[in-house]
Amino acid sequence: MKIVVLTKHVPQAIGEVSFGPDLTVNRSAVRCRLQDADEYAVEQAARIACRRLDVQVTALTMGPSGASAALRTALARGADEGVHILDDALHGCDAPATSLVLAAACRRLGFDVVLCGTASTDSAMSVIPAMLAERLGVPALCRCDTLRTDEDLLHATRDDGTGTGGTEDLTAAMPAVVSVTDRSGEPRYPRFEAIADARQKLVRTWSLADLGIETTHVGLAAAATKVGKVTRAEPPPTTVTEDPHSAAVRIADFLTQQQFL
Amino acid sequence: MAKVLTLVERDAREGTVWRSACALLTLARRLGEPIAVLGDTPDEEMVGALSRYGAAEIWCPADADKAARATNTDQAARATDTDLLAALAQRLDPAAILIASTPRGQETAARLAIRLDSGIITDAVDLRPGPGGEAVAVQRCLAGSYLVESTIIRGVPVITVRPEAALPEPHPAEAALHTIAVEPSPQRAPHVVAIPKPRAARPALDHADIVVAGGRGVGSRAAFAVLTDVAEALGAAVAGSHTAAELGWVPPEARVGLTGTTVHPRLYLACGVSGSVRHRAGMQGAKTVIAIGDDPAAPIFKLAELGVVGDARTILPALLAEIRARRPPHDPR
Numbered sequence: 001m002k003i004v005v006l007t008k009h010v011p012q013a014i015g016e017v018s019f020g021p022d023l024t025v026n027r028s029a030v031r032c033r034l035q036d037a038d039e040y041a042v043e044q045a046a047r048i049a050c051r052r053l054d055v056q057v058t059a060l061t062m063g064p065s066g067a068s069a070a071l072r073t074a075l076a077r078g079a080d081e082g083v084h085i086l087d088d089a090l091h092g093c094d095a096p097a098t099s100l101v102l103a104a105a106c107r108r109l110g111f112d113v114v115l116c117g118t119a120s121t122d123s124a125m126s127v128i129p130a131m132l133a134e135r136l137g138v139p140a141l142c143r144c145d146t147l148r149t150d151e152d153l154l155h156a157t158r159d160d161g162t163g164t165g166g167t168e169d170l171t172a173a174m175p176a177v178v179s180v181t182d183r184s185g186e187p188r189y190p191r192f193e194a195i196a197d198a199r200q201k202l203v204r205t206w207s208l209a210d211l212g213i214e215t216t217h218v219g220l221a222a223a224a225t226k227v228g229k230v231t232r233a234e235p236p237p238t239t240v241t242e243d244p245h246s247a248a249v250r251i252a253d254f255l256t257q258q259q260f261l
Numbered sequence: 262m263a264k265v266l267t268l269v270e271r272d273a274r275e276g277t278v279w280r281s282a283c284a285l286l287t288l289a290r291r292l293g294e295p296i297a298v299l300g301d302t303p304d305e306e307m308v309g310a311l312s313r314y315g316a317a318e319i320w321c322p323a324d325a326d327k328a329a330r331a332t333n334t335d336q337a338a339r340a341t342d343t344d345l346l347a348a349l350a351q352r353l354d355p356a357a358i359l360i361a362s363t364p365r366g367q368e369t370a371a372r373l374a375i376r377l378d379s380g381i382i383t384d385a386v387d388l389r390p391g392p393g394g395e396a397v398a399v400q401r402c403l404a405g406s407y408l409v410e411s412t413i414i415r416g417v418p419v420i421t422v423r424p425e426a427a428l429p430e431p432h433p434a435e436a437a438l439h440t441i442a443v444e445p446s447p448q449r450a451p452h453v454v455a456i457p458k459p460r461a462a463r464p465a466l467d468h469a470d471i472v473v474a475g476g477r478g479v480g481s482r483a484a485f486a487v488l489t490d491v492a493e494a495l496g497a498a499v500a501g502s503h504t505a506a507e508l509g510w511v512p513p514e515a516r517v518g519l520t521g522t523t524v525h526p527r528l529y530l531a532c533g534v535s536g537s538v539r540h541r542a543g544m545q546g547a548k549t550v551i552a553i554g555d556d557p558a559a560p561i562f563k564l565a566e567l568g569v570v571g572d573a574r575t576i577l578p579a580l581l582a583e584i585r586a587r588r589p590p591h592d593p594r
């Protein structure tokens with residue numbers, strides 16, 4: 001069984017992130033790390049690997065040169081090998097282009113399950129898993145709280161999305177794309193030997209040419225979204241002191257505005 | 262005028278389904294002629310409500326009735342929202358497609374953008390026409406610290422919209438009902454095999470969408486009962502700080518914190534909770550926090566999007582009355 005786990009290298013402190021002159025995230029100005037959301041995906045892959053013998057886990061990232069650090073973290077936490085898609089033409093990729101590249105890499109690797117986090121901490125779009133599934137022509141099980149595999153089926157539970165706290169049980173035949181939440185099981189901290197051993201594991205670097213993708217189909221120039229303007233938002237927190245009735249109205253207005261009422 | 266498609270969610274939380282649909286129609290009006298799209302055949306009441314909020318046309322799949330008879334666990338032959346919207350995009354050549362940014366909506370939008378080879382913008386908090394009539398979307402990015410304005414320059418713009426982008430405003434129209442034949446795409450939806458837990462009147466704490474939490478500042482067991490009523494009125498789960506549990510106001514399993522339950526609700530309403538490190542460890546995954554407390558220096562206010570400095574004992578009853586006054590009768594259902 002082949003598992004590809006997606007690992008994104010993201011800025012450590014989102015509050016410190018700024019945009020470059022081309023209005024993309026200034027990735028070289030901040031310290032980055034493997035994002036938490038993906039640690040849960042790596043953990044699920046490692047758990048599946050513990051339970052059956054035939055599992056091979058490949059950690060996959062697409063990102064500038066520093067992103068290989070995310071792969072090392074994933075390798076220390078149980079992935080068997082890493083693949084880093086590195087190509088300067090990728091700078092400024094939008095979500096459809098990112099999914100195009102990741103899908104090509106998944107196809108080349110071959111997979112039964114592609115595991116990902118639910119959302120990136122920088123873009124927070126939560127669309128890559130479903131986009132990948134669409135491109136690969138397989139089911140997507142998004143936002144799973146639990147995941148179990150048997151011979152050729154995946155079983156998962158997730159919030160039913162109705163906002164009532166209900167859950168639903170899902171199954172899908174492999175191959176499939178699965179994204180897991182931070183309720184899926186706490187990542188275990190790797191032992192020192194595992195961290196040392198991870199340095200010996202194989203990390204391959206692929207370019208767009210390796211994947212057979214034209215550079216004109218990706219990057220800033222090919223983006224289907226055009227950013228017009230970026231402004232610092234005014235500090236959001238508002239603290240008010242009011243008599244009980246107007247305080248209640250204020251809260252209810254907020255609830256109405258955010259559609260909780 | 263260019264048509265703007267809005268996806269009416271099938272089974273969002275009771276009461277919000279119409280609110281999100283009506284909000285999308287209200288937004289669509291800014292960009293063109295609002296069209297409501299839904300996966301089931303609407304009844305007369307639904308047609309009426311969608312008309313009231315400005316839908317010029319309503320589209321649903323031609324075989325919706327047959328599909329609806331298939332049970333929830335047998336969805337094999339059912340066209341998905343993606344299939345439906347893709348077919349309509351081809352037929353109507355819309356100026357944009359608007360979808361509520363719920364988990365399901367986000368998934369539909371992601372697949373749709375790939376299928377149409379379109380650009381996608383997620384979680385828009387505002388939407389308006391640009392100089393050429395194109396949709397300009399505003400996103401709050403990087404933990405809310407930046408406002409980003411963008412437009413989509415390829416394909417039919419697919420935009421998911423946050424609830425705060427618009428309040429529903431009525432705009433009576435005569436909606437004409439149309440159907441379209443939709444070919445289900447091959448086997449891409451996972452099967453829902455069971456919905457194990459019957460809906461509880463109040464949701465389980467660790468899965469709750471809204472959590473109302475009380476701490477020492479609530480003051481008394483009697484005042485805590487009011488907090489419970491507020492939770493009930495909001496369809497929320499009740500939680501407490503460690504202190505509230507020690508005082509016996511909430512059962513130990515309703516403790517939120519490092520050694521208690523960890524919650525990830527969309528809304529966390531903290532009443533009389535100071536927000537110690539240990540408490541914050543259990544609730545910092547909340548999307549939006551509202552805090553009520555009498556000490557403006559309490560750490561919980563740092564996390565709050567709305568902080569109200571005052572006495573929780575007097576604010577809670579006033580809030581309960583306000584919520585009850587605003588509830589169902591005003592719902593545009």
Ligand SMILES: Cc1cc2nc3c(=O)[nH]c(=O)nc-3n(C[C@@H](O)[C@H](O)[C@H](O)COP(=O)(O)OP(=O)(O)OC[C@H]3O[C@@H](n4cnc5c(N)ncnc54)[C@H](O)[C@@H]3O)c2cc1C
Pocket residue numbers: 023024025026027062063064065085086087088089090091092093094095096098122123124125220223225380381382383402403
């Ligand atoms: C705040 C924010 C909002 C976004 N909103 C949208 C949206 O609404 N719609 C949409 O389609 N996309 C969106 N994205 C996703 C994004 O991919 C953008 O569309 C944007 O064009 C790229 O922005 P970026 O600043 O992340 O670019 P980059 O920093 O260039 O990153 C884009 C992707 O390419 C990778 N990458 C960068 N350089 C390299 C390299 N040398 N080798 C390999 N990989 C590389 C990055 O790891 C990342 O995955 C958003 C991203 C952010 C941060």
Ligand SMILES: Nc1ncnc2c1ncn2[C@@H]1O[C@H](COP(=O)(O)O)[C@@H](O)[C@H]1O
Pocket residue numbers: 006007008009037038041060061062063098115116117118119120121123124125126127128129
């Ligand atoms: N550049 C990338 N490299 C590897 N994985 C990614 C990348 N971008 C997104 N992902 C994966 O897709 C998930 C959802 O990302 P997003 O749609 O950007 O919120 C993340 O948690 C990652 O697992």
